[in-house]
Amino acid sequence: MITRLTGGRLFDPANGVNGEIRDLCIDGGRIVADPGRGKADQTVDMRGRVVMAGGIDIHSHVAGGKVNLARLLMTEDHRDVLAPHAALTRAGSGTATPSSFVTGYRYAGMGYTAAFEPAMVPSNARSTHLEMADLPIIDKGTYVMLGNDEFLLDLLARGAEQERINDYVAWMMRATAALGVKTVNPGGISAFKFNERGLEIDGSVPHHRVAPRRVIQALTRALSELGVPHPLHVHCNNLGVPGNIDTTLATIAAAEGFPIHLTHVQFHSYGTEGDRHFSSAAARLAEAVNSNPNVTIDVGQIMFGQTVTASGDTMAQYRNRAFASPDKWIVMDIECDGGCGLVPFRYRDTNFVNALQWTIGLELFLLINDPWRVFLTTDHPNGAPFTAYPTLIRLLMDRDFRNASLGEIHPAAQQVTTLGSIAREYTLHEIAIMTRAAPARILGLADRGHLGAGAAADITVYKDDADRARMFTAPDHLFKDGAEVARNGAVVATPNGRTHVVRPDYDRGIERPLKKFFDDHMTLRFEHFALSESELADAGIDLSVHPCRPRGGA
Amino acid sequence: MNEASARGIACPFCGLACDDLLVGPIGVETRGCAKAAAGFAAQILSREHRVGGERATLDQAIEVAAGILRGARLPLISGLSVDLAGAQALVALADRCGAVIDRWQSVPQVDTQGVVQRAGALTATFGEIANRADVVLIVGSDPARDYPRLCERLVANKTPLYRKEPPSIVHIGPPGAAPSGVPLVAQVPVETPRLLDALRALSALLDGRRAAGGTAPDLPLAPIGDLAGRLHDARYGAIIWDAANFPAGEGGLCTAILLHVLRSLNRKTRCVGLPLGGTGNSQGVAQVMLWQAGWPSRLCFAGGAPEHDPWRFHAERLLTSGEVDALLWVSTFAAAPPPVATMPTIAVVAPNAVLRAAPAVEIRVGIPGLDHGGTILRADTVIAVPLSAARASDLPSVASVASALLPRLGAAA
Numbered sequence: 001m002i003t004r005l006t007g008g009r010l011f012d013p014a015n016g017v018n019g020e021i022r023d024l025c026i027d028g029g030r031i032v033a034d035p036g037r038g039k040a041d042q043t044v045d046m047r048g049r050v051v052m053a054g055g056i057d058i059h060s061h062v063a064g065g066k067v068n069l070a071r072l073l074m075t076e077d078h079r080d081v082l083a084p085h086a087a088l089t090r091a092g093s094g095t096a097t098p099s100s101f102v103t104g105y106r107y108a109g110m111g112y113t114a115a116f117e118p119a120m121v122p123s124n125a126r127s128t129h130l131e132m133a134d135l136p137i138i139d140k141g142t143y144v145m146l147g148n149d150e151f152l153l154d155l156l157a158r159g160a161e162q163e164r165i166n167d168y169v170a171w172m173m174r175a176t177a178a179l180g181v182k183t184v185n186p187g188g189i190s191a192f193k194f195n196e197r198g199l200e201i202d203g204s205v206p207h208h209r210v211a212p213r214r215v216i217q218a219l220t221r222a223l224s225e226l227g228v229p230h231p232l233h234v235h236c237n238n239l240g241v242p243g244n245i246d247t248t249l250a251t252i253a254a255a256e257g258f259p260i261h262l263t264h265v266q267f268h269s270y271g272t273e274g275d276r277h278f279s280s281a282a283a284r285l286a287e288a289v290n291s292n293p294n295v296t297i298d299v300g301q302i303m304f305g306q307t308v309t310a311s312g313d314t315m316a317q318y319r320n321r322a323f324a325s326p327d328k329w330i331v332m333d334i335e336c337d338g339g340c341g342l343v344p345f346r347y348r349d350t351n352f353v354n355a356l357q358w359t360i361g362l363e364l365f366l367l368i369n370d371p372w373r374v375f376l377t378t379d380h381p382n383g384a385p386f387t388a389y390p391t392l393i394r395l396l397m398d399r400d401f402r403n404a405s406l407g408e409i410h411p412a413a414q415q416v417t418t419l420g421s422i423a424r425e426y427t428l429h430e431i432a433i434m435t436r437a438a439p440a441r442i443l444g445l446a447d448r449g450h451l452g453a454g455a456a457a458d459i460t461v462y463k464d465d466a467d468r469a470r471m472f473t474a475p476d477h478l479f480k481d482g483a484e485v486a487r488n489g490a491v492v493a494t495p496n497g498r499t500h501v502v503r504p505d506y507d508r509g510i511e512r513p514l515k516k517f518f519d520d521h522m523t524l525r526f527e528h529f530a531l532s533e534s535e536l537a538d539a540g541i542d543l544s545v546h547p548c549r550p551r552g553g554a
Numbered sequence: 555m556n557e558a559s560a561r562g563i564a565c566p567f568c569g570l571a572c573d574d575l576l577v578g579p580i581g582v583e584t585r586g587c588a589k590a591a592a593g594f595a596a597q598i599l600s601r602e603h604r605v606g607g608e609r610a611t612l613d614q615a616i617e618v619a620a621g622i623l624r625g626a627r628l629p630l631i632s633g634l635s636v637d638l639a640g641a642q643a644l645v646a647l648a649d650r651c652g653a654v655i656d657r658w659q660s661v662p663q664v665d666t667q668g669v670v671q672r673a674g675a676l677t678a679t680f681g682e683i684a685n686r687a688d689v690v691l692i693v694g695s696d697p698a699r700d701y702p703r704l705c706e707r708l709v710a711n712k713t714p715l716y717r718k719e720p721p722s723i724v725h726i727g728p729p730g731a732a733p734s735g736v737p738l739v740a741q742v743p744v745e746t747p748r749l750l751d752a753l754r755a756l757s758a759l760l761d762g763r764r765a766a767g768g769t770a771p772d773l774p775l776a777p778i779g780d781l782a783g784r785l786h787d788a789r790y791g792a793i794i795w796d797a798a799n800f801p802a803g804e805g806g807l808c809t810a811i812l813l814h815v816l817r818s819l820n821r822k823t824r825c826v827g828l829p830l831g832g833t834g835n836s837q838g839v840a841q842v843m844l845w846q847a848g849w850p851s852r853l854c855f856a857g858g859a860p861e862h863d864p865w866r867f868h869a870e871r872l873l874t875s876g877e878v879d880a881l882l883w884v885s886t887f888a889a890a891p892p893p894v895a896t897m898p899t900i901a902v903v904a905p906n907a908v909l910r911a912a913p914a915v916e917i918r919v920g921i922p923g924l925d926h927g928g929t930i931l932r933a934d935t936v937i938a939v940p941l942s943a944a945r946a947s948d949l950p951s952v953a954s955v956a957s958a959l960l961p962r963l964g965a966a967a
Contacts, residue, residue, distance in 0.1 A: 065936045068844040075671045078848035084858030087965050091649050091859045093848035099860075100845045123679070126938035130638055130929065131845045150685075150715060193686065194716075195789065195824045207716060318820070328674040333826055334936055335681035336715065342674075520713045523680040527562055528573045528940055535929070535940060539639070 001041045002027045003482070008046030008461060011432035012053065014441070014450035018429045024051060026457040029482035033453040046461055049476060052432045053449050054113025054458030056439035059233075059263055059298050060380040061310050062103050063117045063135060063142075064128040066340035069330050070310040070381070071097045073342050076326075077306070089491055090136075096307040096381040104136035104497075106387055109489040111460035111475040114139035114439075114448065114497070115386070118182050118233060118263065119312045121145050121338035123524070125176035126531055132499065133539045137485050139448070139458075141500035143233050144176045145312050147183030147215045148190045149337040151517050156218060157208040162225070163507070169222040170506035171514065175530035177543070179443060179500045180230035181223060182263070184312040185237050186215035189339045192315040199315065201237050201250045212237050213254045220258035226504040227550035229444020231259030231296070236268045239316040243272040245281035249288055257294055261442065264300025264379040266361035274416060278353055280360045283418070286367035289374070296442055297368070298375035301361035301392055302354065303384035308344045310381060317341020336522065347384075355413035359406070365396055366422045371433040372441070390472035396426040397468045444546045445500060457482035498544045499536075505548070563942050566637070566887050566923035567593030569833040569933025570680075570701050577944050587702045593924070594944060596889065596906040600918055601949055607912035612950060613958075619882070619900040619915045620962035626880035626898075628856055629653040632869040633902075635834040635888035637928035638938065640952030641842040644884060647956050649847075650963050652856045654878060656869035657839055658890070660851055662797035663832045664864050665805035667840070667850045669813060676816040678792065678826035679934040684708045685715040687826075689788035691724045691781065693812065694749060694799035695731035697830055701933070704794070704830075705736045721792075724781055726752060727799070740784070742777040750804045753811040756782055760818040785815075791825035798832075830933045834887040838931035838938070883913075884952055886921045902955055920949035 005024040010017045025032050061067055078093040083102045085091035092099030107115055120128045120142040132140050146152055155165055187205040194206035201212045220232045236251045238244040248268040265285055273279035289295050311317055314331050320343050321329045330342040347354040368374045380386040395402045406420055440449020447456045459479040465471035474489025485493045518526035564573035567589050576583045584590035603615040623629050631648050634657040648655040690709055697704055709721055725732045726742040744752040755773055759782040785791045793812060800808040819825035831837050840850040847853055849862035872878045873895055881899045883892035889904035892913060899913040904921045922928030923941035931938050
């Protein structure tokens with residue numbers, strides 16, 4: 001059955017379509033070439049509407065053990081924000097850490113069709129995937145956390161060849177059903193277990209005597225040589241520390257030209273200038289991103305209000321416990337492969353540091369020139385819940401609104417920021433790049449994030465509204481794989497989304513030392529670590545496997 | 555037994571979920587664990603489903619069960635000795651029929667959750683403790699009663715990564731219930747009723763305050779001081795406890811003081827807690843409730859949205875208060891019969907459960923990890939362990955029964 005969406009203004013940057021009025025035809029869950037004038041079984045009038053591919057969030061903590069611990073901690077959030085069940089939808093609760101079903105409904109209501117959990121500890125993979133089976137409608141996927149796993153640190157310590165590292169990375173991605181690899185405070189989580197309280201990029205992880213720089217080199221190169229589409233996703237060392245811009249710039253250098261994605265860079269773009277020894281280094285980072293085409297970033301914008309920070313970075317979270325609001329926090333060391341830390345935060349516009357963090361994030365958005373290399377995130381829930389995206393989009397698209405908001409924050413922050421002088425306003429085309437086309441491209445999702453023939457029919461239809469926050473809050477229609485799933489922000493169908501993975505090839509010789517490592521040292525045996533195809537299928541998990549294209553292996 | 559034909563399987567009968575058992579032609583080799591041996595020896599006493607005591611097909615039993623749930627004003631779903639898929643399906647049922655859902659005998663777990671909700675936690679998984687801990691403090695009665703291979707796996711493991719010598723093991727608790735089978739470097743004798751005061755003293759000493767010895771002359775303050783010193787000097791200490799072994803009514807307080815102890819120690823060194831939060835996948839049930847509803851226990855969906863209240867939605871209290879008018883009882887690993895209740899009861903139980911009275915509906919299901927595959931969470935929460943069928947069985951799973959019930963309940967209210 002062909003459904004024709006007629007008369008909408010299309011923003012499809014991947015196919016060079018910028019606001020042109022065109023029909024869009026859907027058949028069998030896919031976008032198809034126009035079969036000719038008038039040919040359709042069903043026609044939907046889209047005149048006056050803005051049409052984009054479904055939104056894709058490349059970095060959002062939506063599932064896994066640490067999200068569940070955050071839910072446990074956020075009692076007020078779950079008491080005060082209730083989502084009753086309805087005919088089609090499950091009940092739930094929470095804003096900063098919504099329950100799984102509610103997370104899917106809210107993303108769909110906002111016009112998003114995919115969100116990627118960026119911090120899956122390897123040993124938590126099975127539990128994370130089972131949880132994500134209860135995250136409805138939207139597609140999902142995970143980045144497995146490496147770089148604090150003792151097996152890899154040991155490989156590096158012993159000077160293992162790059163091929164062995166590649167084999168291990170590939171094995172781990174397949175074992176944990178991952179789409180990407182993230183490194184969080186490379187080496188720092190392991191170092192914290194050895195009672196180190198800080199780790200510089202050229203410092204040394206205790207016992208292994210490996211520097212974070214080496215971890216970054218090895219992993220960026222591994223992913224490139226394995227042909228994994230998504231580059232190494234890096235949460236740099238020294239998160240939140242004034243002056244950490246030097247670490248962030250050194251991290252770019254450590255990639256040695258290989259593709260690298262720096263995540264939530266707002267938290268990593270701090271200088272030490274001024275009376276308070278805390279300043280924006282957004283311009284320096286933007287300059288580095290603008291001049292290094294191998295670098296992509298997402299911002300991790302903060303928005304004022306209550307949230308909770310959920311991170312694998314135990315070292316940083318232990319340090320940040322002093323700022324917990326309300327005053328409670330969790331730190332957990334996990335299974336010789338990672339950790340997690342949860343610290344509730346209330347970002348206040350009357351607090352100088354928080355106010356400056358807000359300006360730093362916006363400066364980054366506005367000073368980085370290429371929208372194909374900057375992604376819209378709040379590092380949900382760390383900077384703000386993902387439901388803050390519509391307001392964030394308005395801040396980027398509407399200079400008057402931005403400057404009015406700037407006028408309300410801590411006066412000292414207003415004085416030191418350059419934000420007020422930046423004239424740039426994002427266009428709808430640029431928003432479509434940043435939230436659709438570019439995320440699909442950087443994740444290797446060839447049939448998502450665009451509206452060309454053959455693409456999955458994930459389509460968002462907005463009423464064009466000068467108030468961009470209102471426009472992006474509750475689109476008129478959302479189609480997921482061709483079926484309408486939300487209308488005016490309300491869910492009308494609840495299919496299961498897919499789980500996107502890659503399966504890079506590797507030499508099975510790596511399994512022998514791995515088996516020995518697990519069986520000798522770990523508390524789950526090797527044969528039970530990897531997720532099996534059948535258990536994923538039994539849990540109703542529908543995998544989309546994306547190709548890897550190895551680039552010049554050594 | 556032919557080793558080559560043996561395959562490793564995991565044991566679902568305690569929160570350690572040891573996955574190094576071997577199943578071969580003569581059954582499961584349980585590595586000396588009596589609890590596992592008893593669990594895997596579960597007999598099939600009945601595989602028959604019953605309605606009102608009479609044999610029925612599974613479909614007939616499910617139809618009658620659905621009628622009971624549809625007709626109830628406030629049903630209670632309890633027992634909850636189930637695998638992850640079972641828990642997922644049962645929370646869905648609770649949501650659909652506006653039920654209260656609460657695990658049976660969950661007081662220690664709810665006490666522990668309450669401390670996390672109010673103050674937080676500082677913990678580690680088994681693998682960290684097994685590979686790093688140089689000092690291990692065991693608090694309260696020997697947890698080996700419920701976790702038989704705890705010391706073998708976390709303390710006496712032969713090839714740790716980062717400790718050169720076996721850890722110093724210290725016990726504070728009743729000397730008559732000290733950990734057996736492992737050498738203790740120190741035992742601080744404190745009978746269970748005095749545990750809270752002893753932990754307070756430990757906390758005070760670590761904070762550099764004087765312990766209130768004057769008001770508690772019977773506390774062994776010198777050994778407690780020695781214990782504080784050992785934890786303080788440890789590179790990576792670990793404190794292991796099971797809140798079920800704390801004095802009745804003081805589980806939350808003891809846990810909160812231990813959290814304070816951990817926070818004090820981590821200012822200078824590392825020390826982690828391991829609350830052995832229950833067995834029979836109780837952590838998995840809590841995690842499913844957290845992700846599906848936002849709360850870990852004691853949930854009520856009667857208002858359409860999940861409400862959590864440790865007192866109002868406590869299963870044992872509700873059964874005696876008369877506030878609930880139907881009981882869906884589900885027990886696989888524990889094979890526990892439902893409490894005898896005056897209200898209509900649907901018992902979904904393992905084939906070895908011995909029922910005291912004929913419930914309105916009796917449905918026999920398999921035990922995950924014995925009769926069919928599944929997944930459970932270990933007591934340290936993070937690691938989900940895959941289970942496989944250790945014997946041939948055609949008993950249905952809890953998830954399949956709950957999923958068959960769901961569409962017969964009508965639309966959500």
